Amino acid sequence: MNWCLNAVPPLALRCWGDECVLYDVASGDTHLIQRFAAALLQRLEQSPADAATLARYLAADDDAVVLAALTTQIDDVLDDLASVELVHRSAA
Amino acid sequence: MNLDSLAPAELARRLVAPGIHLQTGQFQICIQSPLPGLAANIGLLYADYPLAPADGFTDFHVRLGPPAGLRRWLRPQVIFEFDSALPFKPLPRDQALPMLEWGLNWCVSSYANLYLIIHAAVIEKNGFAAILPAPPGSGKSTLCAALINRGWRLLSDELTLVRPGDHKIVPLPRPVSLKNASIDVIKAYEPSAVFSRKVFDTVKGTIAHMKPPTDSVARANDVAQPAWVVFPKYEPGAATTLAPISQAHGFMRLADNTFNYSSLGRHGFDAVAGLMDACNCFDFTYSVIDEAIATFDALTPRPGLA
Numbered sequence: 001m002n003w004c005l006n007a008v009p010p011l012a013l014r015c016w017g018d019e020c021v022l023y024d025v026a027s028g029d030t031h032l033i034q035r036f037a038a039a040l041l042q043r044l045e046q047s048p049a050d051a052a053t054l055a056r057y058l059a060a061d062d063d064a065v066v067l068a069a070l071t072t073q074i075d076d077v078l079d080d081l082a083s084v085e086l087v088h089r090s091a092a
Numbered sequence: 093m094n095l096d097s098l099a100p101a102e103l104a105r106r107l108v109a110p111g112i113h114l115q116t117g118q119f120q121i122c123i124q125s126p127l128p129g130l131a132a133n134i135g136l137l138y139a140d141y142p143l144a145p146a147d148g149f150t151d152f153h154v155r156l157g158p159p160a161g162l163r164r165w166l167r168p169q170v171i172f173e174f175d176s177a178l179p180f181k182p183l184p185r186d187q188a189l190p191m192l193e194w195g196l197n198w199c200v201s202s203y204a205n206l207y208l209i210i211h212a213a214v215i216e217k218n219g220f221a222a223i224l225p226a227p228p229g230s231g232k233s234t235l236c237a238a239l240i241n242r243g244w245r246l247l248s249d250e251l252t253l254v255r256p257g258d259h260k261i262v263p264l265p266r267p268v269s270l271k272n273a274s275i276d277v278i279k280a281y282e283p284s285a286v287f288s289r290k291v292f293d294t295v296k297g298t299i300a301h302m303k304p305p306t307d308s309v310a311r312a313n314d315v316a317q318p319a320w321v322v323f324p325k326y327e328p329g330a331a332t333t334l335a336p337i338s339q340a341h342g343f344m345r346l347a348d349n350t351f352n353y354s355s356l357g358r359h360g361f362d363a364v365a366g367l368m369d370a371c372n373c374f375d376f377t378y379s380v381i382d383e384a385i386a387t388f389d390a391l392t393p394r395p396g397l398a
Contacts, residue, residue, distance in 0.1 A: 012358055014365040019340030023361035028354055030361060032344050 002048040003078050004090045009045045013038055024086060031084060037077050041086065048090060051075045096139035104131040111153075113144040117264035117312045118253075119204070120144045121196065124155040127170065130188040133288050137189075137267040137301055140309040152199040156188050174199060187291055190299045193269055197250050200264065201351045207262060208254035208363040209351045214261055215244040220319035220393045221261045223252050223371070225349035228296065231326025231378070234274040237302055238381045239388060241282040246308035247316060256359065259366040260315040265308040267301040275300045281381060319393035321346055321373045332383040335375045342373030370397060 005011075012023035020038040022031045033041075036058075043049065043057050055070040056062075081087045095114065098106070106112050111124035112134070123134065144150075155173040158164040159182050169182035172195040179198065183191050201209050212225035213236035222244075226232035233249055240246040246265045253262040267288070270278055275290060275298065286303035321342055322334075337345075346364055347353045353360040372394065378384040 012361055014343075014361075014368070016339035016368065019338055021340055021343045021361075021365070023358060025358060028357065030344070030347060032340055 001089050001091060002050050003040075003044060003054070003087050004048040005041060005044040006086055006088060007041075011041060011045055013041070022086070024084075027085065029084070031086070033081075034077075037081060040074060040077060041081070044087065051078070093143050094139065095135065095141050095143060097143070098135075100132070100135055103135050104128060107131050107134070110146060111155075113146050113148070113150065114138060115142040115144045115312075116196070116266055117248075118262055119151040119200065119264070120148060121199075122146075122150045122153045123192070124153075124157075125188070126157050127185070127188050129186070130156060130192065133189045133301075134192075136286065137288060137303045139303070140306045152196065152203075154192070154195055154199070156192055156195075158185070184293075187294055187299075189288055189301060190269070190291055190294055190296075193267060193301060196266070200251055200253075204253065205352050205355065206256070208256070208353070208356065208360060210252040210254065210346065211250070211349045211351060212252040213249045214247040214252040214316075214318075215239050216247055216261070216316040217244045217389075219317055220391075220397070221247060221316035222320040222322055222388065222391065223261070223318060223346075223367075224322050224324050225252075225346060226324050227349075230324055231274070232324050233268060233270055234277060234326065235324050235378070235381075235384055237268050237270060237274070237278045237285075238281055239385060240268070240305055240308065241278075241285060242385050244388070245311060245316075246304050254318070254363055254367065255315065256363060259318065259363060259370065261318050262315055263308075263312045265304045265312055267304060270300055270302060272297045277381075278302065317393075317397060318367055318370050319372070319397055320391055321367065321371045322376045322388075323374070324376045324378065326379065327377055328379055330377045330379045332380060332387055333375075333377045334387050335377075337373045337375055339368040339371075339373060342371070343368045346373075370394065 018035045051071045051074040054074050055067050108126050111122040113122050159171045163169040168185040170185045170188045171182045212223050213232050214223045224232050236249045247263040249268040288301045290300045
């Protein structure tokens with residue numbers, strides 16, 4: 001299952017330190033998100049991806065334990081972003 | 093030529109017809125009214141404002157006068173007309189001045205969508221502006237009134253106008269509205285300040301308006317660089333506290349206080365983000381005015397801010 005971005009690129013995203021604000025053009029909503037979540041959205045701007053792919057994209061190394069934990073974290077974060085309709089899961 | 097060049101009788105005559113044309117910041121307004129009390133208040137509070145040509149472009153035409161029918165005489169009321177429409181219910185006639193000020197604020201906040209319009213006081217010193225967003229009752233206007241009597245320039249006590257593109261603050265200096273206990277606080281703090289008489293039993297309690305400093309009106313075309321966003325809160329007995337908040341959190345709170353953030357869409361987002369790029373943000377709690385002023389005087393802009 002891939003994660004897909006709902007917003008139309010380019011993202012309206014501004015970051016200061018570890019926090020970012022994102023403007024969703026479709027809904028008119030503005031969201032306060034962490035930079036980690038912003039990085040995921042910016043990667044999904046390029047193409048849909050599953051959590052494991054996103055983990056390899058973000059990880060500093062290939063340690064399997066680290067990647068597994070990161071994959072779970074990524075799914076949790078993207079579930080939160082899906083609840084505000086910024087992303088969705090797709091079987092394609 | 094300013095309004096104070098008109099003798100009171102001439103001012104009152106012109107207010108009846110054809111109206112008084114004034115330049116208030118970037119907006120030219122035309123006020124018409126047959127009410128003698130309102131004429132006196134306009135002459136007092138708008139004395140320093142430039143008269144504008146009657147045949148020039150007028151942004152807002154407003155008229156305050158008695159309604160038709162019994163309420164012209166029986167518990168007399170006043171109505172506010174904007175471009176011949178009646179956007180508000182009538183008020184008791186002695187509330188004509190607050191109604192004028194509320195009505196003019198409504199005109200700007202409803203129609204001046206060229207700007208990002210924040211519900212905030214804004215003041216300036218040494219070229220740098222401090223934006224004070226706050227809900228009613230937070231002590232924003234009291235703090236603003238004190239600061240402009242101690243060296244800060246009034247840009248606005250109610251509506252902060254942010255210019256698109258460069259995000260400079262565009263002044264809209266108008267009489268400062270004070271409520272309830274804050275009226276006597278500021279009168280005691282600055283005995284030389286000029287006030288309209290108190291108006292009682294309004295929806296906001298007792299209201300009086302303070303004449304803006306002459307210099308603030310004279311410099312109404314001097315834009316300012318925003319440098320600070322300070323969310324004020326008056327708390328009796330509280331220690332003076334200035335607590336930094338992150339720009340992302342400042343963004344969300346500032347957007348909440350912006351009248352036209354949603355209607356401006358992406359432009360609104362970009363404008364608030366531009367402010368956050370320039371400004372340090374704080375929560376500010378105070379109970380002693382002199383301590384509050386010392387805190388503001390000690391604010392420094394970000395290095396390299398033009």
